[in-house]
Amino acid sequence: MKAQAQLEFPLFKGEALTQLPEDLFIPPEALEIYLEDFSGPMDVLLYLINKKDINILDLDLSEIIGQYIKYIDLMDALKIELAADYLVMAATLTQIKSRMLIPQADEEEEEQDPRSELIRRLQEYQRFKSASESIANLPRVDRDFFVASAALPAFREQAPLIEISADELAAIFQEAVSRPKFFEHHEIRFEELSTQDRIALILSILNKSNVVQFFQTYQKREGKQGVVVSLLASLDLAKDGHVELIQNEDSNQLYLKSTNRGFY
Amino acid sequence: MNTSSNLTNIVESILFGAGRPMRLSEIKSLLATQNIEADLPNIKIGMNELEERYSNSALEIKEVATGYRLQIRNEYGDYLYPLWNDNTNRLSKALMETVSIVAYKQPVTRGDIEDVRGVSVSSQIIRSLLDREWIKTSGYRDTPGRPALYETTKIFLNDLNLKTLSDLPSLPEALPVEGALDQLEVG
Numbered sequence: 537m538k539a540q541a542q543l544e545f546p547l548f549k550g551e552a553l554t555q556l557p558e559d560l561f562i563p564p565e566a567l568e569i570y571l572e573d574f575s576g577p578m579d580v581l582l583y584l585i586n587k588k589d590i591n592i593l594d595l596d597l598s599e600i601i602g603q604y605i606k607y608i609d610l611m612d613a614l615k616i617e618l619a620a621d622y623l624v625m626a627a628t629l630t631q632i633k634s635r636m637l638i639p640q641a642d643e644e645e646e647e648q649d650p651r652s653e654l655i656r657r658l659q660e661y662q663r664f665k666s667a668s669e670s671i672a673n674l675p676r677v678d679r680d681f682f683v684a685s686a687a688l689p690a691f692r693e694q695a696p697l698i699e700i701s702a703d704e705l706a707a708i709f710q711e712a713v714s715r716p717k718f719f720e721h722h723e724i725r726f727e728e729l730s731t732q733d734r735i736a737l738i739l740s741i742l743n744k745s746n747v748v749q750f751f752q753t754y755q756k757r758e759g760k761q762g763v764v765v766s767l768l769a770s771l772d773l774a775k776d777g778h779v780e781l782i783q784n785e786d787s788n789q790l791y792l793k794s795t796n797r798g799f800y
Numbered sequence: 801m802n803t804s805s806n807l808t809n810i811v812e813s814i815l816f817g818a819g820r821p822m823r824l825s826e827i828k829s830l831l832a833t834q835n836i837e838a839d840l841p842n843i844k845i846g847m848n849e850l851e852e853r854y855s856n857s858a859l860e861i862k863e864v865a866t867g868y869r870l871q872i873r874n875e876y877g878d879y880l881y882p883l884w885n886d887n888t889n890r891l892s893k894a895l896m897e898t899v900s901i902v903a904y905k906q907p908v909t910r911g912d913i914e915d916v917r918g919v920s921v922s923s924q925i926i927r928s929l930l931d932r933e934w935i936k937t938s939g940y941r942d943t944p945g946r947p948a949l950y951e952t953t954k955i956f957l958n959d960l961n962l963k964t965l966s967d968l969p970s971l972p973e974a975l976p977v978e979g980a981l982d983q984l985e986v987g
Binding site (some may be wrong): 669706 | 817828874875881900918974
């Protein structure tokens with residue numbers, strides 16, 4: 537029974553905590569709002585630390601880590617969409633915690649304390665956080681003080697009036713109604729040529745020949761659409777660094793050259 | 801006409817009419833357009849007289865990053881605030897943290913800001929700081945991707961009633977980590 541109790545209740549300064557401290561308890565439905573109040577995971581961590589009234593340097597991180605992870609779990613269970621940064625922090629904390637659980641090997645291979653990097657970052661963050669709070673409290677224009685001004689408001693440029701006679705207007709109207717109809721219904725069809733397929737095609741050509749001319753990557757019968765799909769595929773490949781697009785100054789031929797990076 | 805009090809009035813009218821900070825040199829060139837020769841020390845004397853004239857009023861002359869500005873004293877701000885009643889000045893914590901990091905570490909990239917804050921900096925925050933003209937792009941760092949470097953602007957200082965960056969609250973000192981860690985027992 538005793539062992540179980542120790543597992544259930546975290547020890548804080550030698551005493552078992554039988555419940556979450558009140559100021560740390562966040563009603564589930566408020567979690568989302570609570571998250572918005574923080575500027576990020578570091579802020580949440582600092583909050584947890586400050587609520588304990590502990591100097592960061594004397595920090596027994598494992599407890600705070602446990603608490604942080606508990607919150608993340610809770611949020612996960614509530615299906616609150618978590619910013620990736622919170623999950624990254626949870627992963628970092630879990631890693632630190634697990635490294636701390638592993639018994640330390642010989643002193644020779646003295647590893648850096650897994651907590652030191654986190655503590656360094658927390659401290660650095662705390663410096664800027666407190667400075668930013670001081671800056672937020674500085675008198676600010678249009679909030680704490682106002683500029684005394686008789687300056688004229690910025691004028692909006694007036695559009696010049698259009699001079700037009702009734703005859704001209706009638707003529708324009710005539711022209712407008714007799715304009716051919718550019719709008720008509722049309723059916724949207726799924727693309728017949730896929731960029732993905734074209735990428736695969738180009739890559740397979742390049743596997744054999746290393747260089748290919750752009751016009752060889754489509755067929756005449758594919759028409760404009762074929763050219764467009766080939767162009768998209770080439771750009772995509774160039775963006776990811778799989779091909780180089782080369783054009784000589786004196787010719788208008790476009791070449792695709794493999795960078796031999798392989799595809800995945 | 802008494803030139804000295806006249807100059808004071810001219811300075812007053814310029815400050816009032818400009819509605820933005822004016823440098824002594826700007827005032828000087830405005831005077832020159834009216835064929836009034838005044839040197840900077842004289843204009844400064846006019847400015848000082850003006851300051852004295854306002855000493856018992858709701859107005860004050862404040863020197864900020866881009867010159868002298870006529871403004872309503874802080875203690876009367878409360879009466880005006882409801883007139884505007886807008887939320888544009890409610891700035892998020894994240895935004896204040898971001899601009900603070902730019903202010904103390906400039907020039908910085910977005911990555912530098914993220915390193916300190918431990919959270920990705922949204923484009924919206926950067927956009928909003930650029931729109932306010934509190935930060936500007938000062939160049940690009942010569943690393944892969946050539947990330948933009950940001951620094952704070954004079955407008956940022958103006959808006960906080962400051963003259964130079966050194967008027968900002970000082971950044972708390974970093975505490976040494978290593979020594980303290982030695983005292984830590986393995987949790």
